[in-house]
Amino acid sequence: MPATMLRLMGESDIIDIDPAAHDGGVHPRLMGLEMADRINLLGHWLDQDRGEALAEDAEHLSAMIAIGAGYLAETGSVAGWGETVNFVVLTVLREKWPVGSKARFQARADRVGADHTYLAHLCTPAKIEDLGDEAALKQSETSQLMMALPRFRQARKSFANSSAVQTLIRQGL
Incomplete structure (x- = not known):
């Protein structure tokens, strides 16, 4: 069982990774x-x-x-990572393309062969005693998303209408 866990939450998939597994090198x-x-x-x-x-x-x-570990390192936004906190959710959600800006956003998406551009948001980290306890992880995930909800509401127009976060905002969890 890893000592730390980063939950990558995209539009349709959730993947758990251990950022400590990254060796620090550049992935090919x-x-x-x-x-x-x-x-x-x-x-x-x-x-x-x-x-x-x-x-x-x-x-x-x-x-x-490598992307998850790099994002954590680059943003420096998880104080006490691995010591006082060991679990955090990183949402990666579709970005809205403003009218008249499609070509610019499409060019950014095309650089990696994507259909959309995406916005990342690191939720408030937590300390989980047993990272193997799925119920505790799910409860912490829900709690982290609830705490992020005001930020999602504030940035509502930044997310695509097709983004799952729009439903989250409407339902309020």
């Missing part, structure tokens, strides 16, 4: 890509029910781990 599949492009690639993989099948492939899984 990600060479030359900025973090925004990596997030778009990860979002593409976690959309349209592709994520679980891709996570079974060691090459794709290691790329997902």
Whole structure:
């Protein structure tokens, strides 16, 4: 059982990874890509029910781990990671393309072969005693999404109308 867990939550798939499994090197599949492009690639993989099948492939899984670990390191937004907190949800959701900006957004998506661009949001991390306890993980996931709901509401117009977050905002969990 890993000591830390990052739950990658896309439009249709949820994948759990251990960021500590990343060796810190640049993954061959990600060479030359900025973090925004990596997030778009990860979002593409976690959309349209592709994520679980891709996570079974060691090459794709290691790329997902590299993106997740890189995002945590680059944002520096999880203080006490691995010590006081060990579980966090990273949402990767479709971005809305403003009218008149399609060409610019399409070019960003095309750089990684995606159909959409994606926005990443790191939820409030938590400490879970047993990362093997699915009920505790699900409860923490729900709690983290509830705490993120005000931010999602505030940024509602940033997310595509087809994004799952729009339903989450309407239902309020």
